Amino acid sequence: MLKEGQVRIPAGCAISGIFSRSGEAMSGEDIITSITVMHDRSNGLGGGYAGYGIYPQYKDYYALHIFYDTHEAKTDCEKFLERHFDIINLSKIPTRPTKGITDAPLIWRYFVAPLPTKLAESQLDEKEFVVRCVFRVNTQLEGAYVFSSGKNMGVFKAVGYPEDVGRFYRLEEYAGYCWTCHGRYPTNTPGWWGGAHPFALLDTTIVHNGEISSYDANRRSIEMHGYKCTLLTDTEVIAYMADYLTRRKGLTLQEMASVIAAPFWSTIQRMPSPQRETLTYLRNTFSSLLITGPFSILMGFDGGMMALNDRLKLRSMVIGERGDRVYAASEECAIRAICPELDRLWSPRGGEAAIFTLKGADGLCQ
Amino acid sequence: MPVNYLMPEYEVYRNPARCIACRACERQCANEVHHYDADLKAMVADDAKCVNCHRCVSLCPTRALKIVKSDHTFRENANWTGEAITEIYKQAATGGVLLSAMGNPKAFPIYWDKLLINASQVTNPPIDPLREPMETRTFLGKKSDTIRRDAQGNILCQGEPQLELKVPIMFSAMSYGSISYNAHASLARAAQALGTYYNTGEGGLHQDFYQYGANTIVQVASGRFGVFSDYLNAGAAIEIKMGQGAKPGIGGHLPGAKIVGDISRTRMIPEGSDAISPAPHHDIYSIEDLRQLVFSLKEATHYQKPVFVKIAAVHNVAAIASGIARSGADVICIDGFRGGTGAAPTRIRDNVGIPIELALASVDTRLREEGIRDQVGLVVGGSIRNAADVVKAIALGADAVYIATSALIALGCHLCRSCQSGKCNWGIATQRPELVKRLNPDVGSQRLVNLVTAWKHEIEEIMGGMGINSIEALRGNRMMLRGIGLTDRELSILGIRHAGE
Structure with missing residues (x-):
């Protein structure tokens, strides 16, 4: 059977996210409880988490989480890392034996900073340098796969049910202001840990429920800009598009949402000027990055979380608010399980971006 | 009179039981295929002038006309087809370049007809264009x-x-x-x-x-x-x-x-x-x-x-x-x-x-x-x-x-x-x-x-x-296409997979 990345595997899913606007650190316990409720939306073939604010002691360094198939791959990859980065700290990512999580690869974590000489030589900005190194490892080093590469955040994922994945990675021992989570229901057997969600590039992570019909149009477009889609999953291409539009093109999250889940032309035409012109311009300029077909995504980023549905709202997603906390999930029960009393519960409309950022932070966008 | 090597490609078939000799076909045909023969008191046709454009057929009020491919034939030859022979006769007679109109009519592969389109089942929903917006702009x-x-x-x-x-x-x-x-x-x-x-x-x-x-x-x-x-x-x-x-x-x-x-x-x-x-x-x-x-x-x-x-x-x-x-x-x-x-x-x-x-x-x-x-x-x-x-x-x-x-x-x-x-x-x-x-x-x-x-x-x-x-979500979306009956080389040029893959 072909491995993930050699064949495209559509998947249904469950997603959940918790965000504290005041930046309060929360352990991974709640997010595990939340996703457990939606057990039947996964089928044991993939689960994962992204936590933000979890590495305060290393917040100025890129945290690389890497899967290795073999010790040789690890040796090769570490040689590569040493050539390009100053490695401040490295360790195995702590795990506990968990029933239901088997065939684990070697899972390592590195806190790194680009070597100043290498960075200067490359004539790239720091983030682009890191991105290119990540792609080098993932596409050229056999048996090594970087699955998390942001600062003060990390992705934890595996093949298994998401609640088991959370226990496996001992997430209750971490504390962060934002958690997103994913339970996967692929329609084929990938059996590869890299294929689980979240998908991450720098500090942008995506968990996604859906199957986008625009996939190959999006993939072929984004690959023109130096991204390599190695997994052939929707989530991967959405993560690259988000990175491209926000980091490379400087769009706000709201603007990004109006590209990937663009309003219909008929809606745009009814808008007042200059909004009408701006949205027409954005939609035309980035027409190949429009996503069609069902999706609900939670996008985590440094200092915030965004929830977005496809423009027809073909996937369920609700948002709950209680005090400083924001919850977003595929099903309301996943929110009520951890916060029975809510101040507000609502469903964002199709294409309506719900963006939450840390209080006092002038993040990318409000 | 020199020998005419060219035989008509088509024959104008006129159903005498239907023809009322209204001469509409004659008026309609700029190629002057039809004329009324006063001696015969009937319409006659010069097949050699017919280009098979169906104008007369379409305008005939009694549906008396049809154009059929002539079954007049050369001795059968898979290499020297009637077309190949006829073209030589034309060039031998005129010394000119052969002229044609409209597109290439030869039996080359039509790749459109070897491409099949995808549809949604179960994992994502099809969309009904009569109920939902569908954008072609x-x-x-x-x-x-x-x-x-x-x-x-x-x-x-x-x-x-x-x-x-x-x-x-x-x-x-x-x-x-x-x-x-x-x-x-x-x-x-x-x-x-x-x-x-x-x-x-x-x-x-x-x-x-x-x-x-x-x-x-x-x-x-x-x-x-x-x-x-x-x-x-x-x-x-x-x-x-x-x-x-x-x-x-x-x-x-x-x-x-x-x-x-x-x-x-x-x-x-x-x-x-x-x-x-x-x-x-x-x-x-x-x-x-x-x-x-x-x-x-x-x-x-x-x-x-x-x-x-x-x-x-x-x-x-x-x-x-x-x-x-x-x-x-x-x-x-x-x-x-x-x-x-x-x-x-x-x-x-x-x-x-x-x-x-x-x-x-x-x-x-x-x-x-x-x-x-x-x-x-x-x-x-x-x-x-x-x-x-x-x-x-x-x-x-x-x-x-x-x-x-x-x-x-x-x-x-x-x-x-x-x-x-x-x-x-x-x-x-x-x-x-x-x-x-x-x-x-x-x-x-x-x-x-x-x-x-x-x-x-x-x-x-x-x-x-x-x-x-x-x-725009269809543009370049080649995963929505599969080839049928194509070689690996053709599939690789088209950038698509074969049906069933």
Whole structure:
């Protein structure tokens, strides 16, 4: 059977996210409880988490989480890392034996900073340098796969049910202001840990429920800009598009949402000027990055979380608010399980971006 | 009297029990096939003159007529076919180049018919176009590379000129002269009603049609007929014609006999003079020269109009397209070897060029490999026969398609492939007033609107089935296609997988 990345595997899913606007650190316990409720939306073939604010002691360094198939791959990859980065700290990512999580690869974590000489030589900005190194490892080093590469955040994922994945990675021992989570229901057997969600590039992570019909149009477009889609999953291409539009093109999250889940032309035409012109311009300029077909995504980023549905709202997603906390999930029960009393519960409309950022932070966008 | 080696291809069959000798067929046939024989008191026909255009059949009030392929035959020979033998007789008699009209009719592979389209089942829902919005609007032109903002952070919506199409189908270039005034009027009015564009071809723009300028693409070809400042500024876009699918590497020749009246005035050449379009543009012998013409035209139109460059699909088309994308052109148009024409040397039409499906796939792939696909729009033509062909072209990577033969068929063309005779009984490829008036532009434009509207409905249905509700999400979405009965090599050029994979 072909491995993930050699064949495209559509998947249904469950997603959940918790965000504290005041930046309060929360352990991974709640997010595990939340996703457990939606057990039947996964089928044991993939689960994962992204936590933000979890590495305060290393917040100025890129945290690389890497899967290795073999010790040789690890040796090769570490040689590569040493050539390009100053490695401040490295360790195995702590795990506990968990029933239901088997065939684990070697899972390592590195806190790194680009070597100043290498960075200067490359004539790239720091983030682009890191991105290119990540792609080098993932596409050229056999048996090594970087699955998390942001600062003060990390992705934890595996093949298994998401609640088991959370226990496996001992997430209750971490504390962060934002958690997103994913339970996967692929329609084929990938059996590869890299294929689980979240998908991450720098500090942008995506968990996604859906199957986008625009996939190959999006993939072929984004690959023109130096991204390599190695997994052939929707989530991967959405993560690259988000990175491209926000980091490379400087769009706000709201603007990004109006590209990937663009309003219909008929809606745009009814808008007042200059909004009408701006949205027409954005939609035309980035027409190949429009996503069609069902999706609900939670996008985590440094200092915030965004929830977005496809423009027809073909996937369920609700948002709950209680005090400083924001919850977003595929099903309301996943929110009520951890916060029975809510101040507000609502469903964002199709294409309506719900963006939450840390209080006092002038993040990318409000 | 010399021996006539040529036997009629068709026989006119007249049912004597039905024929009432009303002589309608005689009046309708510009080829003078039918006449009334007073001695016999019956209609008779000269089969040798029949081009099989069905005008008489369609107009016969008693349905007494049909045209059948003659079963008169040579001794059977798989190599020396009747066609091969007949062509030698013609050339032995005349010493001339064989001429033909319309597109390559030979039995080459039709790749459209070997592509199958996907549909949604279970894991994502199909979308019903009768209940949900389904968008076919598209823009042609260079996309902005950088987002610029004003001091307040608002996006500055400035960029290269764009052509907005309500449906990704345009009418391809056909000159006034090669087709009639009424045919042009039909195309112009239909383009306006549909929110799309028609193309003047290289014959200039008749003064009556300046009113349709917002839906007109004005062409600049090697003969530069009818090109002047008002013409360039009248259209919504300008197309530089470098080549044509039916006759790559060949120019054009409209005989002086057709350069009369309005045609002479519109082409801006004296009445009766031959209108000869050279094979090359004599100011373009290489890519850097093309760049100069592109920018000359942009200068002349104050950078307000997108400039198209149209080429024939030839062997090295991907590299040529890459060069054009870097020449400042806004849109590249590629014409496949099945594209039609009013007249072309038969040997060229039937043997030069490549299928548009392969050309499109390799051009789109190449432009993406070079990261310049967004710098240019991509339009393809050369036998787009139906809505499924449109969907497949867009999924392979085109922004929009050009149709011309399909449009002429909508106007009544029966593909008798005799345009070069100038005796089109349907009033399309002729300048004889009594024939031209047979094509009523009110009816013609409505039939074109009907055709494109019908295709639009079908495109929406097919897109909805795939779970796609906007045409841009179909563009280049090759995973929505599978090949059937294709070799690995063909699949790799098309960039698709085989059915079942």
